[in-house]
Amino acid sequence: MPTEQIVALLIAERDRLNRAIEALQGPLRRRGRPPKNPLAVASPVPEKKRGPKRTAAQNKAHSERMKKYWAARKKQAKE
Numbered sequence: 001m002p003t004e005q006i007v008a009l010l011i012a013e014r015d016r017l018n019r020a021i022e023a024l025q026g027p028l029r030r031r032g033r034p035p036k037n038p039l040a041v042a043s044p045v046p047e048k049k050r051g052p053k054r055t056a057a058q059n060k061a062h063s064e065r066m067k068k069y070w071a072a073r074k075k076q077a078k079e
Helices: 003-025 056-078
Strands: none
8 A cells, every 4th residue: 555545544534533523522612814724624603693673763762862861961061
């Protein structure tokens, strides 16, 4: 068996073992730039869940509250 073929088999076995270890440990969060090796397995990062958005009426009510708040602050600063 040629040396190149042995090395290729060993690398394939190493990759299988690395995937098995990663599956047992659970996904690890990677930080920073991904590796240049396209064969490197990257663990999926869970998406952040966003809460419900405010309605137009809620936005208007919030705007009115903030206008009232800043008017009071401005009045208090003058005194």
